[in-house]
Amino acid sequence: MSWRRCVFRCESKSTLFALPKDDTTRNKWLKFIYNTIPLQYNPNILVCAAHFTDDCFLNLGEYKAGCAQRLFLKSKPVLTIPTLQGQSGTSDPKSSTSQQGYRLEQLLTSSRSHDVGSQTDSIETLAAASPKTRSIGTQLSWGTLMERHVRSKDVGTEAAPSFISSSPIKAASFTPRKRACLELDEEEEETVYDNSMNNPDESVVTEESDLWQQTASNVSKYIVFESCLRELFDTCPICKTKCHVHFRRMGTYVSYTQLCPKCSYYRKWESQPVIGSTPVGNLLVSAAICFNGASYFKFKKICNSMQLRIIHYDSFRRHTRNYLEPAIVHKWNVDQNKLFRKLQEGRKVAVAGEMRAVSTGDTAKFGSYTLMHLDSNTILDMQLVHCNKVGGSYHMEKEGLKRCLDHLDSNGLAVEYIITGRHPKIQKFLRECNIVQFYDVWHFEKGLSKKLDKLSQKKGCEILKKWVPSIKNHVYWSAMSSTSGPEKVAKYTSILNHIQNIHIHENPVFPKCVHADKQTIDPRKWFQSGSMPLYKVEKIMNNKRVLKDVENLSHHYQTSSLEAFHSVLLRFAPKNVVFPFIGMLCRLYLAAMHYNENGDREQAVTTPGQAMYKIVFPKSKKGEATAKPQKTAPSYDYETELMKLVFEEVFADPAPFVEKVKQIPFPAPLSSPFERPLKEEVVHPQMSRFSRGAVRSQQTVHPNA
Numbered sequence: 043m044s045w046r047r048c049v050f051r052c053e054s055k056s057t058l059f060a061l062p063k064d065d066t067t068r069n070k071w072l073k074f075i076y077n078t079i080p081l082q083y084n085p086n087i088l089v090c091a092a093h094f095t096d097d098c099f100l101n102l103g104e105y106k107a108g109c110a111q112r113l114f115l116k117s118k119p120v121l122t123i124p125t126l127q128g129q130s131g132t133s134d135p136k137s138s139t140s141q142q143g144y145r146l147e148q149l150l151t152s153s154r155s156h157d158v159g160s161q162t163d164s165i166e167t168l169a170a171a172s173p174k175t176r177s178i179g180t181q182l183s184w185g186t187l188m189e190r191h192v193r194s195k196d197v198g199t200e201a202a203p204s205f206i207s208s209s210p211i212k213a214a215s216f217t218p219r220k221r222a223c224l225e226l227d228e229e230e231e232e233t234v235y236d237n238s239m240n241n242p243d244e245s246v247v248t249e250e251s252d253l254w255q256q257t258a259s260n261v262s263k264y265i266v267f268e269s270c271l272r273e274l275f276d277t278c279p280i281c282k283t284k285c286h287v288h289f290r291r292m293g294t295y296v297s298y299t300q301l302c303p304k305c306s307y308y309r310k311w312e313s314q315p316v317i318g319s320t321p322v323g324n325l326l327v328s329a330a331i332c333f334n335g336a337s338y339f340k341f342k343k344i345c346n347s348m349q350l351r352i353i354h355y356d357s358f359r360r361h362t363r364n365y366l367e368p369a370i371v372h373k374w375n376v377d378q379n380k381l382f383r384k385l386q387e388g389r390k391v392a393v394a395g396e397m398r399a400v401s402t403g404d405t406a407k408f409g410s411y412t413l414m415h416l417d418s419n420t421i422l423d424m425q426l427v428h429c430n431k432v433g434g435s436y437h438m439e440k441e442g443l444k445r446c447l448d449h450l451d452s453n454g455l456a457v458e459y460i461i462t463g464r465h466p467k468i469q470k471f472l473r474e475c476n477i478v479q480f481y482d483v484w485h486f487e488k489g490l491s492k493k494l495d496k497l498s499q500k501k502g503c504e505i506l507k508k509w510v511p512s513i514k515n516h517v518y519w520s521a522m523s524s525t526s527g528p529e530k531v532a533k534y535t536s537i538l539n540h541i542q543n544i545h546i547h548e549n550p551v552f553p554k555c556v557h558a559d560k561q562t563i564d565p566r567k568w569f570q571s572g573s574m575p576l577y578k579v580e581k582i583m584n585n586k587r588v589l590k591d592v593e594n595l596s597h598h599y600q601t602s603s604l605e606a607f608h609s610v611l612l613r614f615a616p617k618n619v620v621f622p623f624i625g626m627l628c629r630l631y632l633a634a635m636h637y638n639e640n641g642d643r644e645q646a647v648t649t650p651g652q653a654m655y656k657i658v659f660p661k662s663k664k665g666e667a668t669a670k671p672q673k674t675a676p677s678y679d680y681e682t683e684l685m686k687l688v689f690e691e692v693f694a695d696p697a698p699f700v701e702k703v704k705q706i707p708f709p710a711p712l713s714s715p716f717e718r719p720l721k722e723e724v725v726h727p728q729m730s731r732f733s734r735g736a737v738r739s740q741q742t743v744h745p746n747a
Contacts, residue, residue: 048090049075050127056091057113062122070123093124263323265350266313271298275311278302293353295321317693324353328361329688333370333681335614335632367628368699369684369692371706374631377638381420382453390458392416394482394601395446397439398608400426400617400626406435407712408623410630411442412607413450416461416599419641421607421634423449426627428709440467447475461596480596484605487517493582503575508567509541513583516540520592527593534592538580543568607637623708632680640676 048058062068071089072079091113096102100117104110115122275287275298283304290297297312314323331338338358345352353361385391393413400408409427414420425445427438443462450457459478462468463485472479491514498506520533532552539547543562545555562568569576582588614633615626646654654672659665692699 047088048092049087050089050093052090052092058088058090059094059115060088061085067122074124089124093126094122095125098122268296271296274298275300278305278307280307281305291351292321293324293357294327294351295323320693322689324357325361325365325688325693326685327353328358329366329685331358332362332366332628333632333684335629337619362625364696364700365688365692367624368696368703369688370628370631371703372692372699373680373684373687374635375702377635378423379453381415381422382455385415386454390456391422391450392458392460392599393422393450394461394599394604395443396463396601396604396608397442398611399435399438400615406438407620408626409435409438409442410611410626411439411446412604412634413443413446414601414604414607416603419603420638422446424630424634425449426623426630428623430712430714431709437467439465440471443468443471447477461599461601464591479594481591481594482601483518483521483595484600484602486591486595487514490517490582490588494579497578497582503578505567505569505575506579513537517595521595521597524597530595530597531589531592535584535589538576538583541569541579542571542576603641607633607641610637624703624706627706635680636676636678639678639680643673643676645671646674 061071069079072083074093075087075089076083091099094115098115099105100114101110102113105113272287272289276285277283278285278300281302281304283302285307286301286303288299290299295312295314295316297310299308299310301308314321316322330336331341338355342352342355344350392415394416395411395413397409397411399406400410407429409429411425411427412421413423415422423446425442427442427445429435429438432438432441447457457477459480460472461480461482462472464481469479491510494506494510494513497503498510516537517534520530524530524533529551532547532549535549536547536552536555539545540555543565545557545559547553547555569579611630611633614636615621615629621629648654655669656672657667658670660668
């Protein structure tokens with residue numbers, strides 16, 4: 043049965059109208075309903091269109107033609123007075139009118155008051171009539187279950203019984219600040235069980251002051267079973283009569299409206315506050331999923347496994363688009379500007395840059411270029427590049443670096459030097475910009491060790507397998523212990539003499555090995571001069587381009603911290619998940635906020651103060667155990683700040699925050715250059731080879747026969 047019904051209990055499903063705000067017109071409506079103007083009445087009563095004449099409506103023709111979903115009354119109050127009695131659903135008009143008048147007077151004038159006992163009753167009688175209670179673990183507070191405040195009134199000791207009436211005490215007047223008009227948050231589900239309600243109260247929860255402090259920060263939330271909630275509202279707490287209960291759900295929000303048919307006890311309970319038309323819990327769920335970089339569909343699977351009701355995907359996307367993504371962009375811009383102002387006070391900055399292909403494969407859809415400040419180990423800037431904007435995924439790294447450097451330059455930051463990979467286009471671009479470039483040692487060593495590992499697997503070169511780990515360490519030592527390019531090259535090339543058991547070198551920059559002299563125990567572990575394995579190793583290590591890159595290896599900082607950030611980024615933006623452009627950009631910003639807050643965590647210690655380690659088996663070590671320092675637990679203060687920003691600023695007035703998001707240039711989809719055909723034209727020729735039926739075998743005939 044429908045929740046909103048006409049005050050005359052009409053069965054028609056026509057448009058319902060509330061009482062007008064004009065006092066004169068409202069009094070005429072009340073006189074039509076009650077045949078008099080009552081002193082007390084329910085302000086939420088409704089009258090359906092069956093009680094108005096046709097000349098009262100503004101769009102009757104459009105409504106009958108099916109062009110309008112509801113009727114509208116004319117603006118002049120004189121023309122909008124109900125005059126028709128309509129259908130009451132009973133055969134006897136007099137009986138119907140009398141029953142309606144009695145029921146309306148009982149419900150609308152005393153729905154919140156009831157008789158609880160006589161002042162002259164004995165204590166035993168009152169004790170027997172008092173309701174029994176028991177504790178039930180639910181989300182309701184004890185104050186909600188308690189009876190309304192009762193004020194006793196002394197009426198003397200006459201023989202006639204007098205009753206104590208309870209009425210709610212009106213709260214102090216509170217005018218909430220105006221908020222932006224919000225869309226309906228969630229599809230609505232309504233269920234009425236036991237009996238239908240005669241005239242439920244349709245009032246919506248009013249806005250609460252300081253909502254962030256009460257609902258999002260300091261208040262805990264619990265999982266409550268529906269059966270436990272129904273048990274609280276099935277019976278009247280006053281007279282223990284079976285009540286008419288109405289249940290309403292919107293996502294994670296539920297409300298119960300209870301009406302006792304005997305004593306007219308009435309109350310309404312809601313599981314969470316509502317701002318405008320949006321329940322706070324629904325927005326909190328969307329914010330928790332978005333700010334943690336989680337997947338809505340995985341979270342939905344978890345909730346469906348335990349039959350936990352949550353919001354729908356359309357509501358999640360609406361919250362993300364209107365409130366959450368604008369909040370992320372705003373906070374990232376504010377934090378970035380603070381970092382820029384702090385760095386402007388010092389000298390030039392040393393940075394490291396690297397690109398990450400957002401999708402797997404050589405033809406990536408997005409590419410994100412990250413620029414990290416090496417002294418403070420913080421992310422300075424991130425640029426998301428679409429392959430359509432640069433003519434292919436091969437050019438995304440250069441474009442991303444160019445945007446990052448332009449952004450630093452526009453904020454007054456000069457680059458002292460930059461550490462990157464050895465991409466030829468990047469080398470040429472930085473050389474034209476007169477920016478000093480160093481190469482990351484790990485990337486250089488990784489490319490070199492791959493060639494050496496491949497060579498060690500060939501016949502006659504098995505001796506190289508024992509020397510590959512030492513050569514890797516020697517590359518790092520050559521870069522870190524040198525201060526100039528020629529010194530790095532001299533130390534690097536000395537390994538070719540060292541593997542022959544020759545420790546005196548012809549290069550005057552590095553004439554002798556720095557290790558102590560040792561007697562050779564097994565001469566077979568050394569390379570023989572003039573041998574084929576030595577020639578192949580020398581060909582790889584003394585390559586002209588390799589020696590040129592060794593001269594530019596970074597001797598101070600490396601991009602290992604940037605690689606650690608990319609591992610964090612995988613948790614927020616996995617490569618196997620497709621995101622829209624703004625969704626991917628916000629996930630990059632969230633990963634940067636998380637890393638900037640937790641990038642320099644200290645090593646955890648035990649109670650006595652001993653440093654803690656954990657044993658790991660890296661894939662690159664091929665089964666060799668490694669001790670990894672165990673860090674302290676990460677913090678998530680940025681999530682708290684984002685929640686506070688959403689509920690205190692963005693939700694109140696989202697327009698200026700959304701406007702900043704619209705200023706971001708959005709690239710066109712990958713399929714934009716192609717003409718989209720009709721769906722029928724694509725589906726019709728689509729045919730599976732297994733659904734064509736039997737195929738007759740034909741003898742192959744030679745074309746020259």
